[in-house]
Amino acid sequence: MTPGQDEHVWSLWRLMAVDTGDGDGRTDPVVAPAPAVSLRRIFVRFWPYTRGGRRWLALLLGFVLLGPVVDAAAIWLFKVVVDEVLVPRRLGLFPPVALGYAGLTLLAGGLGFADETTSAWVGERFLLALRADVFRHLQGLPLGFFERRRLGDVLSRLTADVEAVETFLLSGVLDAVAYVTELAVFLGVLFYLRWDLALTALVVAPLFWITVRRLSTRVRAASRERRRRSGSVSALAEETLGNIALVQAYNRQDWEQERFRRENLARFRATMAATRLRALFEPIGDLLELVGALIVLGLGAWELVRGRLTLGELLVFVALLSRLYSPIQGIGRLGNGVYSATAAAERIIELLDQQPQVADPPTPLRPARVRGAVAFDGVWFRYPGTTRVALYDVSFRAEPGETVALVGESGAGKTTVAKLLLRFYDPERGALRLDGIDLRELALTDLREHIAVLLQETPVIHGTVRENIAYGRPGATDAQITAAARAADADGFISRLPEGYDTVVGQHGRLLSGGQRRRIAIARAVIRDAPVLLLDEPTTGLDPESGRRILEPLGRLMNGRTTIIISHDLRTVRNADRIVLLREGRVAACGSHADLLAHDDGYARLDRAATLTKATR
Numbered sequence: 001m002t003p004g005q006d007e008h009v010w011s012l013w014r015l016m017a018v019d020t021g022d023g024d025g026r027t028d029p030v031v032a033p034a035p036a037v038s039l040r041r042i043f044v045r046f047w048p049y050t051r052g053g054r055r056w057l058a059l060l061l062g063f064v065l066l067g068p069v070v071d072a073a074a075i076w077l078f079k080v081v082v083d084e085v086l087v088p089r090r091l092g093l094f095p096p097v098a099l100g101y102a103g104l105t106l107l108a109g110g111l112g113f114a115d116e117t118t119s120a121w122v123g124e125r126f127l128l129a130l131r132a133d134v135f136r137h138l139q140g141l142p143l144g145f146f147e148r149r150r151l152g153d154v155l156s157r158l159t160a161d162v163e164a165v166e167t168f169l170l171s172g173v174l175d176a177v178a179y180v181t182e183l184a185v186f187l188g189v190l191f192y193l194r195w196d197l198a199l200t201a202l203v204v205a206p207l208f209w210i211t212v213r214r215l216s217t218r219v220r221a222a223s224r225e226r227r228r229r230s231g232s233v234s235a236l237a238e239e240t241l242g243n244i245a246l247v248q249a250y251n252r253q254d255w256e257q258e259r260f261r262r263e264n265l266a267r268f269r270a271t272m273a274a275t276r277l278r279a280l281f282e283p284i285g286d287l288l289e290l291v292g293a294l295i296v297l298g299l300g301a302w303e304l305v306r307g308r309l310t311l312g313e314l315l316v317f318v319a320l321l322s323r324l325y326s327p328i329q330g331i332g333r334l335g336n337g338v339y340s341a342t343a344a345a346e347r348i349i350e351l352l353d354q355q356p357q358v359a360d361p362p363t364p365l366r367p368a369r370v371r372g373a374v375a376f377d378g379v380w381f382r383y384p385g386t387t388r389v390a391l392y393d394v395s396f397r398a399e400p401g402e403t404v405a406l407v408g409e410s411g412a413g414k415t416t417v418a419k420l421l422l423r424f425y426d427p428e429r430g431a432l433r434l435d436g437i438d439l440r441e442l443a444l445t446d447l448r449e450h451i452a453v454l455l456q457e458t459p460v461i462h463g464t465v466r467e468n469i470a471y472g473r474p475g476a477t478d479a480q481i482t483a484a485a486r487a488a489d490a491d492g493f494i495s496r497l498p499e500g501y502d503t504v505v506g507q508h509g510r511l512l513s514g515g516q517r518r519r520i521a522i523a524r525a526v527i528r529d530a531p532v533l534l535l536d537e538p539t540t541g542l543d544p545e546s547g548r549r550i551l552e553p554l555g556r557l558m559n560g561r562t563t564i565i566i567s568h569d570l571r572t573v574r575n576a577d578r579i580v581l582l583r584e585g586r587v588a589a590c591g592s593h594a595d596l597l598a599h600d601d602g603y604a605r606l607d608r609a610a611t612l613t614k615a616t617r
Contacts, residue, residue, distance in 0.1 A: 150235030164344030372531030460509030
């Protein structure tokens with residue numbers, strides 16, 4: 001992109017950005033624009049996704065090449081009707097000409113049907129491959145990516161933007177070939193009829209080209225802004241509706257509506273800017289077409305009067321001329337459409353250029369049997385893009401069958417330890433080991449297969465109770481699912497649900513209570529049957545009675561497994577084999593509950609706070 005084009009893009013962005021409402025003139029874009037990408041790079045990047053349908057592309061090209069020939073033949077028959085039937089009044093030639101028309105019409109219809117259905121098949125196969133690959137890539141990106149990005153914008157790229165890429169790469173290319181073929185065929189026939197009139201007709205062609213060049217830069221800038229604003233609208237809608245309870249509880253409906261209105265208004269402005277530019281091309285093209293047709297019609301009439309041109313030739317020439325200008329205009333419209341599609345392609349490429357922060361080793365180790373010994377050896381870590389160190393030289397061990405608890409105030413680094421154990425991130429220094437093997441030497445799937453996780457948020461998918469429990473072990477039998485539910489003390493309430501294990505729990509499990517969701521999550525961890533168990537705040541957000549009922553199935557789940565439990569509530573960790581106290585990312589103390597209570601003032605304060613919380617409930 002040239003400096004002038006780049007400045008135009010950013011001026012549009014500044015003009016249409018959302019006002020923060022602070023009154024200081026600053027802007028707060030919900031979704032930042034994607035980096036500009038050349039057309040060549042877009043083509044090279046996405047062409048491999050046509051691999052499954054390339055043999056059909058040759059057939060489509062055949063349809064594209066044959067179509068203009070059939071159209072030209074039908075127009076030529078019109079000359080025969082005028083010059084050989086109507087003017088000399090020889091009606092005997094009409095039946096074969098009529099049959100010719102009928103045959104060409106049927107052929108054109110067949111070609112149109114085959115072209116449309118084959119194009120749809122090839123295009124949908126392309127979308128299937130690209131969308132699946134983008135979704136697969138997204139699932140491998142680090143948690144930090146999703147923490148920084150608006151989910152609605154990511155979904156917009158995965159859906160609408162992927163479809164726009166198909167328009168650029170397949171539909172756009174085929175349309176371009178069709179327009180060029182039409183130009184070649186119709187221009188060839190025109191030159192065959194009268195080369196001098198054909199040259200005259202091409203006088204306006206450079207004007208078409210200049211018009212396209214003048215408008216294309218602005219269309220591209222406006223299209224980029226429209227795509228970005230579409231992502232912003234999706235992001236705000238997803239955020240607001242996903243937190244509708246919070247919005248309603250705090251009476252923020254009007255504020256959210258205003259935010260949504262501003263983004264929609266900005267999208268409206270960008271859409272109208274692009275539409276006005278594209279719409280401006282149509283009347284300009286029609287005017288230029290009219291000028292060219294009038295010039296040719298005037299010269300043709302002069303030649304007709306002088307006897308150097310037949311009436312049929314003149315009429316056919318004008319008909320072919322209108323078909324000649326149509327692909328010229330189509331190429332102009334296609335250029336504008338390509339610029340709109342490139343804006344979507346840039347957003348997809350920005351996603352695909354994001355790289356996972358952790359990856360499988362070239363030749364991963366695959367231990368035959370995992371006992372579950374976990375060790376942190378001098379681990380240092382800071383989150384990408386930050387300067388604050390989250391963990392300083394952290395070391396501790398959890399032997400098979402042991403329970404190690406991580407406690408400390410908020411921000412001490414407890415959840416960071418869990419993320420490193422699951423290899424959402426890798427340490428800057430030091431190592432995490434499973435049975436003495438550095439986690440970086442294991443395949444990610446193998447590592448996570450040996451860890452059962454009970455997350456603080458207790459995520460539940462929109463599906464049945466059965467599907468939620470079996471999520472921990474694909475292919476689990478009904479008997480295994482029921483046994484896991486019983487071990488998690490969940491079978492009782494599940495049986496009382498309207499459809500038992502086939503009850504749909506709703507989005508995020510909102511049809512269940514917090515304790516019920518937690519017990520389903522425990523059942524999911526039970527059916528996983530992994531040697532290492534990671535518990536992140538297992539009783540947070542529960543009332544004392546629900547917390548007590550959770551502890552019993554948790555005890556059964558922890559039995560015989562290496563358990564690492566993260567908790568603010570010291571009541572859940574007092575029986576741990578070892579308690580690691582973290583303070584500002586460092587191991588401040590390590591020992592049993594009694595030892596820490598006697599020798600560490602910080603731990604004693606946490607215990608008193610936990611006791612006070614229990615007493616006030």
